[in-house]
Each structure stands twice: as C-alpha cells, then as structure tokens.
Amino acid sequence: MNVAVILQQVPDTEAAVKPNPAVPGAILEEGVKFILNPYDEFAVEEALKIAEKDGGEVTGVCIGPDRSENAIRMAMAMGMERAILITEPAAVEADLVTQGGILAAALKTLSPKLVLSGREMIDSQNDAAAAVVAHKLGIPHVLAASKIEINGDKAVVVRDIEGGSLEIETALPAAISCQKGLNEPRYPTLIAIKRAKNKEIKKMTLAELGIAAAPSKSRVTALRQPQARAAGVKITGTPEEVTGKCLAWLSGTAKVI
Amino acid sequence: MDFTFNEEQKMVIDGARRFAREKLAPFIAELDEKAEVNLKALKELGKLGYLGMTLPEDFDGSNAGAIAYAASMIEFSKVDAGTAVAVSVQNSLVNDAILTFGTEAQKKEFLPRLASGEWIGCFTLTEANSGSDPGSLRTSAIRDGEHFVLSGTKNFTTNGGIADMMIVFAQTCKEKGAKGISAFLVRTDVPGFKVGKHENKMGIRSSSTTEMVFENCRVPASALLGEENKGLKVALTTLDGGRIGIAAQAVGIAEGALDEAVRYAKERVQFGRPISELEGLQFMLADMATEVEIARTMLFRVAWMKESHSQKFTKEAAMIKLYASEMAHRVCHKALQVHGGYGFMKEYKIERLYRDQRITEIYEGTSEIQRCVIARSLLGE
Ligand SMILES: Cc1cc2nc3c(=O)[nH]c(=O)nc-3n(C[C@H](O)[C@H](O)[C@H](O)COP(=O)(O)OP(=O)(O)OC[C@H]3O[C@@H](n4cnc5c(N)ncnc54)[C@H](O)[C@@H]3O)c2cc1C
Ligand SMILES: Cc1cc2nc3c(=O)[nH]c(=O)nc-3n(C[C@H](O)[C@H](O)[C@H](O)COP(=O)(O)OP(=O)(O)OC[C@H]3O[C@@H](n4cnc5c(N)ncnc54)[C@H](O)[C@@H]3O)c2cc1C
Numbered sequence: 129m130n131v132a133v134i135l136q137q138v139p140d141t142e143a144a145v146k147p148n149p150a151v152p153g154a155i156l157e158e159g160v161k162f163i164l165n166p167y168d169e170f171a172v173e174e175a176l177k178i179a180e181k182d183g184g185e186v187t188g189v190c191i192g193p194d195r196s197e198n199a200i201r202m203a204m205a206m207g208m209e210r211a212i213l214i215t216e217p218a219a220v221e222a223d224l225v226t227q228g229g230i231l232a233a234a235l236k237t238l239s240p241k242l243v244l245s246g247r248e249m250i251d252s253q254n255d256a257a258a259a260v261v262a263h264k265l266g267i268p269h270v271l272a273a274s275k276i277e278i279n280g281d282k283a284v285v286v287r288d289i290e291g292g293s294l295e296i297e298t299a300l301p302a303a304i305s306c307q308k309g310l311n312e313p314r315y316p317t318l319i320a321i322k323r324a325k326n327k328e329i330k331k332m333t334l335a336e337l338g339i340a341a342a343p344s345k346s347r348v349t350a351l352r353q354p355q356a357r358a359a360g361v362k363i364t365g366t367p368e369e370v371t372g373k374c375l376a377w378l379s380g381t382a383k384v385i
Numbered sequence: 386m387d388f389t390f391n392e393e394q395k396m397v398i399d400g401a402r403r404f405a406r407e408k409l410a411p412f413i414a415e416l417d418e419k420a421e422v423n424l425k426a427l428k429e430l431g432k433l434g435y436l437g438m439t440l441p442e443d444f445d446g447s448n449a450g451a452i453a454y455a456a457s458m459i460e461f462s463k464v465d466a467g468t469a470v471a472v473s474v475q476n477s478l479v480n481d482a483i484l485t486f487g488t489e490a491q492k493k494e495f496l497p498r499l500a501s502g503e504w505i506g507c508f509t510l511t512e513a514n515s516g517s518d519p520g521s522l523r524t525s526a527i528r529d530g531e532h533f534v535l536s537g538t539k540n541f542t543t544n545g546g547i548a549d550m551m552i553v554f555a556q557t558c559k560e561k562g563a564k565g566i567s568a569f570l571v572r573t574d575v576p577g578f579k580v581g582k583h584e585n586k587m588g589i590r591s592s593s594t595t596e597m598v599f600e601n602c603r604v605p606a607s608a609l610l611g612e613e614n615k616g617l618k619v620a621l622t623t624l625d626g627g628r629i630g631i632a633a634q635a636v637g638i639a640e641g642a643l644d645e646a647v648r649y650a651k652e653r654v655q656f657g658r659p660i661s662e663l664e665g666l667q668f669m670l671a672d673m674a675t676e677v678e679i680a681r682t683m684l685f686r687v688a689w690m691k692e693s694h695s696q697k698f699t700k701e702a703a704m705i706k707l708y709a710s711e712m713a714h715r716v717c718h719k720a721l722q723v724h725g726g727y728g729f730m731k732e733y734k735i736e737r738l739y740r741d742q743r744i745t746e747i748y749e750g751t752s753e754i755q756r757c758v759i760a761r762s763l764l765g766e
Contacts, residue, residue: 201392
C-alpha cells in the first residue's frame with residue numbers, strides 16, 4: 129500500500145529561538161538547527177510499517193524553504209523512498225488553508241491510499257494540514273491517532289481522549305494525523321543515511337501543480353516572546369510589620385484589593 | 386579549508402547523540418554503580434552501523450569514515466564513556482586491524498559479524514609484566530604442525546568479558562624477543578581459553594576489563610593475523626588509529642564536564658547571585674571551553690588524515706591522544722571544582738566524568754609513551 133506523508137521542518141527543541149525584528153512572524157535563523165518535526169517522525173514510522181507489510185512505497189510531501197531538504201533526507205534515512213518539495217515563497221508564506229490546497233494538489237499526483245501527517249508542528253503548533261488536505265481531496269480525516277490498523281479498504285484508528293479513548297473506523301483513502309505514542313520511530317542506520325543522499329526529491333512549482341495563485345486570507349503579523357517575569361518583592365520585618373506592608377502593597381502597588 | 390561536517394556526517398552524529406540520550410543516559414548511573422556492561426545498547430549500535438564505521442560496505446560496514454566515527458565517539462563518551470570505549474575497541478582496534486592485516490578469508494569470516502555487532506571483539510596485548518613495553522610480553526604460541534599452542538595470561542582486556550573473538554598477541558619466536566611476536570584471531574569459545582579476573586575499576590565501570598587466560602589453547606596456523614613474527618607491527622599500526630578513538634573519548638568526557646559546569650554555574654547562587662556571574666568562575670569556564678575547542682579541532686584534523694589516507698599520522702595521533710586526555714583531566718578537575726562540595730557526590734554527573742576521564746591518560750599508550758612516540762618522530766629516529 130502506498131502511503132504519503134506530509135512533512136515539515138521545525139527548529140530543534142533545544143534551540144533558543146528569537147523573533148526576527150525585520151520580518152514579522154519569522155525567527156532569526158542564524159545558529160538555529162532545524163529538524164524534522166518530531167510528530168512527523170511518528171507519521172513516517174507508521175507509514176513505513178504499513179507500506180513494508182505489502183511492499184508499498186512511502187512518499188513525502190513538503191512545503192518549505194530549501195533547507196527543508198534536510199528534514200526530508202532524515203525521513204528518507206528512516207526509509208521513505210521519494211519526496212515532492214515545494215519551495216516557492218508564495219507557497220511557503222501562504223496560510224494553512226492555501227497550503228493545504230497546494231499539498232492536496234501534490235498528493236493528487238501520487239494518489240496514495242493513505243495520507244499521514246504529524247499531530248502538530250512543534251514550533252507554530254499548527255495542526256491543520258491533514259484536515260485541510262482531507263477536505264480538499266474529499267476524503268475522511270482522523271485526528272491524533274495513537275493506533276492505526278489497516279483492514280483492506282478501511283482503517284481502524286484509536287485516539288486517546290481525556291480519561292479514555294475513541295475507536296474510529298474510516299474508509300480509505302483517508303488523511304490521519306499522528307500522535308505521540310503511536311509508535312517508536314526507528315533510528316536511521318548509517319547505511320540508510322548514505323542511501324538517503326541519492327533518493328529523489330522532486331521540486332515542483334505551483335504552476336506545475338496547476339495552481340495559478342496562492343492568495344492567503346490570514347497571515348502571522350507578529351511573533352513575541354513571553355515577557356520576562358518581573359522580580360518579586362521581598363517583605364521583611366516582624367509578623368505585624370509584614371502583614372501591614374503586605375496589605376499596603378496589595379492595595380497600593382498591585383491594586384488587587 | 387572547510388571545517389564543517391557534511392549532511393551525511395551531521396545525520397550520523399545526530400543519530401549518535403540521540404542514541405546516547407535515549408539508550409545510554411537512562412542507565413549509566415546504575416551500570417556505573419554495579420560495574421555492568423550495557424550489552425543491549427552495544428548490540429543495537431551494531432545493528433545501526435556504529436560498530437563498523439570505518440569498514441567498507443563489501444564487509445557490511447557502514448563506511449561512515451573516521452571523522453564521523455570520532456564525532457560519534459564524542460557523543461557516546463559524553464554520556465557513557467564505558468560503552469564508548471567498547472565502540473572504540475571494536476572499530477579501531479579490532480576491525481581496522483583485520484581490514485589492514487587480514488587475509489580475504491579472515492575478512493569475510495570476521496568483519497561482517499563485527500560490523501553488525503553479532504560478535505563483539507577485543508584486542509589483548511597487555512600482560513602483568515608487559516604494559517608500556519609490549520615487546521616484552523610472555524604469552525607463548527608454540528608451533529605444532531599446522532597449529533599453534535597458546536599459553537599465558539593477558540590482563541586489562543577491554544570487552545574481555547563480553548567478547549566473541551579476540552586479537553591475541555603472543556611470542557612465536559622467543560629468541561627474537563620483540564621481533565618474535567605474532568598476532569592471532571581467536572574465537573573465545575576455543576578449548577583452553579577462559580576469561581579470568583574481572584577488574585573492579587575506578588572509572589569507565591560500564592566497560593568490561595578482564596584477564597584472558599590461555600592454557601594449551603590450540604589454534605590453526607590460519608588464525609595468524611599478518612605475518613608470523615610481525616605481530617608488533619600489527620599492534621603498533623593499529624594503535625595509531627585507536628588513539629583517535631581514545632582522543633575522541635577524552636574530548637567527549639571534557640565536553641560533558643564543561644556542559645555540566647556551565648549548567649551548574651548558572652543555577653548555583655552564592656553571595657546573592659549565580660556563581661556564573663563571578664569573574665573567577667567565568668575565567669575557569671572560558672579556559673575549559675578554549676581547551677576543548679582546540680582538542681576538537683586537532684582531533685578532526687587527525688581523523689581527516691586517517692580518512693583521506695593522505696599521509697602517515699602516527700605522530701599526530703600520539704599528539705592528540707596526549708593533548709586531549711590531559712586536557713580532559715584539567716577540564717574535569719575544574720568542572721568538579723565549579724560544583725563545590727556537590728561535585729564530590731555521586732548524585733552529580735561530574736563525579737563520574739572525573740573518574741572516567743582518568744583512564745584516557747593511560748590506555749592505548751600512557752601520556753609518557755605518547756611523548757616518546759612524538760619525540761622519536763621529531764628526532765627522526
Ligand atoms: C581500563 C583499562 C583497559 C585496558 N584495555 C586494554 C585492552 O583492551 N587491551 C590491552 O592490550 N591493554 C589494555 N589496557 C592496558 C593498558 O594499555 C596499559 O595499562 C598501559 O599501556 C600501561 O601499561 P601498564 O599498566 O603496565 O603500566 P607501565 O607500563 O608499568 O607504566 C607505569 C608508568 O611508567 C611509565 N613508563 C613506562 N615506560 C616508560 C618509558 N619508556 N618512558 C617514560 N615513562 C614510562 C608509564 O607512563 C606509567 O606512568 C587497559 C588498561 C586499563 C586500565
Ligand atoms: C565530604 C565533605 C565534607 C564536608 N564536611 C563539612 C563539615 O564538616 N562541616 C561543614 O560545615 N561543611 C562541610 N562541608 C561543606 C564544604 O565546606 C563546602 O562544600 C565548601 O565550603 C564549598 O561550598 P559549596 O559546596 O556550597 O560550594 P559553593 O560555595 O557553591 O561553590 C561552588 C564554586 O563556586 C566558587 N565560588 C564560590 N564563591 C566564590 C567567590 N566569591 N569567588 C570565586 N569563586 C567562588 C567555589 O570556589 C566553587 O568552585 C563538607 C563538604 C564535603 C564535600
């Protein structure tokens with residue numbers, strides 16, 4: 129069974145990310161290491177497990193700048209065979225719905241039986257890719273799978289919910305997003321890392337995908353870091369003094385009583 | 386000049402870092418305490434290709450090269466220097482010796498199994514009365530028709546207790562002394578061989594170090610690795626490459642110690658502010674970071690010399706083994722100092738790193754022996 133995976137590159141969880149003052153919504157990339165979105169690793173692993181059962185192939189689809197190639201190579205080192213990468217700024221900068229349309233157009237060229245994505249991107253926490261793609265392709269969508277079982281033309285998906293779990297049966301093809309705990313993503317072997325270098329990454333333009341323009345109806349206008357917490361106030365003295373000073377501070381400075 | 390890793394090397398190193406974080410770090414404190422080997426992790430490293438990093442694909446090696454190997458060694462050593470030395474022995478002492486000196490048949494028999502981790506190997510040269518002076522070793526291998534009969538006791542053998550095969554050095558011609566030593570490839574299940582005493586060590590306690598005891602142990606003449614009586618050359622040539630592994634281990638331990646010191650200094654408050662704001666401490670950290678960086682840079686240059694086969698690197702390998710191990714000593718000493726009394730406690734990682742560092746100045750040639758090698762090369766002897 130052929131499976132397609134939607135891939136994203138994100139800053140490493142250990143990276144200290146700072147907003148770029150010159151470009152609203154963007155980060156300063158210098159010195160930041162980028163990785164394959166960790167949730168996408170679950171998607172790749174699951175896709176490989178499903179495809180390996182009957183000799184199917186796993187293909188990746190990714191919208192992102194040129195550096196996204198590294199994330200794709202990582203998925204390839206895990207075992208993914210090929211990928212489509214769309215690097216046009218119009219696509220990279222588009223909103224989620226527009227990007228979903230572009231991804232859907234790319235996926236159509238592959239006609240996979242199953243589309244998997246990560247549950248969310250760890251940087252922006254965007255979690256719409258699988259849903260929008262499902263909508264655009266007119267196929268069912270299941271969110272945050274913690275178990276996927278393929279049964280002919282159907283899949284049974286388990287999603288953990290507060291205090292329990294849901295079991296969802298869906299027709300295939302379907303687009304499913306993958307939650308942590310779905311599997312344990314494999315480590316690439318060193319030989320597979322070597323092979324990944326020579327696998328095909330097909331760069332496609334919007335024109336090639338038959339998309340004339342990619343107008344966005346929403347955009348990120350700012351990226352802010354949480355404000356540093358102000359230092360606390362230390363109040364000392366006898367119990368009576370402390371109580372008095374405390375009350376004065378609460379009503380006077382903090383204005384909460 | 387290009388000092389950057391290529392994309393493939395980066396992925397190999399990232400993989401090593403992730404492996405160290407997920408598969409070594411959770412266990413090391415307990416293994417250190419109990420002096421036990423993480424054999425499961427070692428076997429997994431074999432499956433991933435980290436035990437055949439300098440072997441060609443023809444022998445199921447991953448052929449990642451000496452640079453990626455040194456960088457991976459750094460990542461493993463930061464977290465578990467005991468498992469790291471097992472990786473180093475397999476790659477640089479066992480695989481490289483067989484690749485360089487083995488016959489086609491020997492390569493076919495041993496290398497794929499070593500590269501995949503199916504077999505763990507060891508390199509047993511040292512004896513109770515023969516350490517820095519391997520030419521004086523006494524284990525004998527006496528020819529008996531198409532066989533050799535090995536007798537004697539080796540000691541301090543890394544991987545001894547977990548090995549499936551070994552490279553043994555023995556006297557094949559007593560009269561010739563150092564020029565009468567030969568190397569043999571021997572399975573550890575042969576009759577007449579047994580593992581002796583397991584050493585109770587100060588550091589790298591997650592690695593196995595044992596005696597290897599031979600009592601009339603018969604091996605076929607085809608077990609000779611390299612020519613008869615040319616065993617010392619096998620040992621010394623192999624140790625050149627091995628020193629890159631140990632230097633990388635030292636750099637890794639030092640990097641680990643530096644990371645711990647920086648983190649601790651930012652957290653520890655004395656005199657009303659983090660001790661990292663004290664200039665005296667900052668200078669210590671700055672010196673540590675500088676020395677680590679210098680060693681890293683030289684290490685990768687020597688690894689590059691090995692990988693590119695561009696020139697002999699005996700002198701440079703001795704230099705980086707010497708510098709990196711003594712640098713790691715200074716860095717661990719300071720990193721522990723930064724921790725104050727807490728650095729003396731087993732709850733803190735620096736306590737283990739400090740102990741683990743010490744061996745890097747001793748095995749695969751003590752610091753003094755490295756100086757001898759460097760001087761000999763300098764003076765053109
Ligand atoms: C944990 C551990 C693991 C080991 N693993 C292995 C292994 O896998 N395989 C293996 O074969 N061996 C192994 N060894 C042995 C190791 O290589 C030797 O311990 C080392 O070479 C030093 O030999 P020695 O201990 O006999 O010390 P000695 O040679 O007795 O040295 C004692 C002191 O004298 C100094 N010295 C000696 N000769 C000279 C000289 N000519 N000039 C100046 N100073 C000199 C030394 O530097 C040292 O300070 C291991 C040792 C340890 C502790
Ligand atoms: C085995 C053991 C036994 C002990 N026994 C006793 C005992 O019997 N009684 C007792 O009271 N205590 C005892 N101690 C505590 C010991 O005296 C302290 O550990 C020591 O004073 C250091 O304090 P600290 O560990 O909090 O380190 P910290 O004070 O946190 O120091 C951390 C690092 O910062 C440096 N530093 C701190 N301030 C400055 C500065 N102003 N300028 C430059 N550098 C600075 C230190 O030199 C050190 O390198 C013992 C400790 C140990 C480990």
